[in-house]
Amino acid sequence: MMLKGKKALITGASKGIGKAIAVAFAREGADVAFTYLSSVEKGKALENELASYGITAIGIRSDASDFTQAEALIKEVLDAFGQIDILVNNAGITRDNLLLRMSLDDFDAVQKTNLYSVFNTTKAIIKTMMKQRSGSIINISSVVGVKGNAGQANYAASKAGIIGFTKSTALELGSRNIRCNAIAPGFIETEMTDQLDAKTVEGWRNAIPLKRGGQPEDVANACLFLGSDLSTYVSGQVLNVCGGMLT
Ligand code: NAP
Numbered sequence: 001m002m003l004k005g006k007k008a009l010i011t012g013a014s015k016g017i018g019k020a021i022a023v024a025f026a027r028e029g030a031d032v033a034f035t036y037l038s039s040v041e042k043g044k045a046l047e048n049e050l051a052s053y054g055i056t057a058i059g060i061r062s063d064a065s066d067f068t069q070a071e072a073l074i075k076e077v078l079d080a081f082g083q084i085d086i087l088v089n090n091a092g093i094t095r096d097n098l099l100l101r102m103s104l105d106d107f108d109a110v111q112k113t114n115l116y117s118v119f120n121t122t123k124a125i126i127k128t129m130m131k132q133r134s135g136s137i138i139n140i141s142s143v144v145g146v147k148g149n150a151g152q153a154n155y156a157a158s159k160a161g162i163i164g165f166t167k168s169t170a171l172e173l174g175s176r177n178i179r180c181n182a183i184a185p186g187f188i189e190t191e192m193t194d195q196l197d198a199k200t201v202e203g204w205r206n207a208i209p210l211k212r213g214g215q216p217e218d219v220a221n222a223c224l225f226l227g228s229d230l231s232t233y234v235s236g237q238v239l240n241v242c243g244g245m246l247t
Contacts, residue, residue: 004028005029006085008085008088032050046059064120084125096152114159139180141182146159170236185218186241209247
């Protein structure tokens with residue numbers, strides 16, 4: 001029970017990595033609020049699955065890219081839980097294309113969902129965490145934000161932006177005992193990576209020293225560490241969960 005008594009909010013948890021984080025947090029005793037946008041049925045099913053761990057689970061439909069909705073979301077979760085100890089900014093999308101063909105819309109949409117979302121929830125939650133004098137914010141970046149990737153200029157920019165935002169937040173709020181870290185997953189097998197063609201997937205796998213794609217649970221375990229009291233002296237860091245790919 002690594003998170004017994006803690007209250008967590010995870011964005012974009014209807015499937016993939018976010019869902020694995022929500023399940024791991026519930027299993028370890030945290031009350032879990034989570035969001036989804038288009039996968040309404042999956043969101044409702046997850047609420048029931050989480051409640052079966054004997055914790056309080058709340059699923060909320062909320063667009064992470066929308067500032068006003070993020071403010072309402074934080075208020076709703078605080079009304080229900082009274083506090084938020086862990087915020088995981090996980091919601092994210094891809095709109096891959098070579099730069100020559102990338103539209104302004106494709107660039108914009110990815111910044112709004114991946115990067116602005118992190119600003120939106122963090123901005124809405126920090127006053128509460130400052131009053132609590134504690135909090136752990138975990139932002140899901142990507143190895144692509146560290147090293148870049150052809151065909152993903154929009155996504156890489158958003159994920160690199162998350163790293164700068166994470167480090168700045170850690171510097172600003174450390175004196176209030178608020179920690180902020182980023183996780184940079186490598187190639188994790190989810191619906192997001194299902195969209196890639198077989199040749200690209202083979203290329204990723206060959207480049208991974210551990211010779212396998214990561215599972216959502218691999219990222220969830222890193223979140224457990226950063227959300228729990230095992231990491232009380234860790235802040236402003238980027239933890240690569242990539243099977244050694246970035247080494
Ligand atoms: P996924 O399977 O496509 O799941 C994405 C989740 O984000 C879904 O729950 C989706 O909810 C939610 N979401 C998308 N837009 C949203 C919005 N505007 N508001 C609220 N929720 C929204 O993706 P994943 O692979 O689990 O990725 C999760 C995170 O890890 C993303 O930030 C991604 O960039 C990052 N990441 C993934 C990999 C990888 O290899 N898979 C690697 C590095 C980083 P709905 O379905 O309800 O819309």
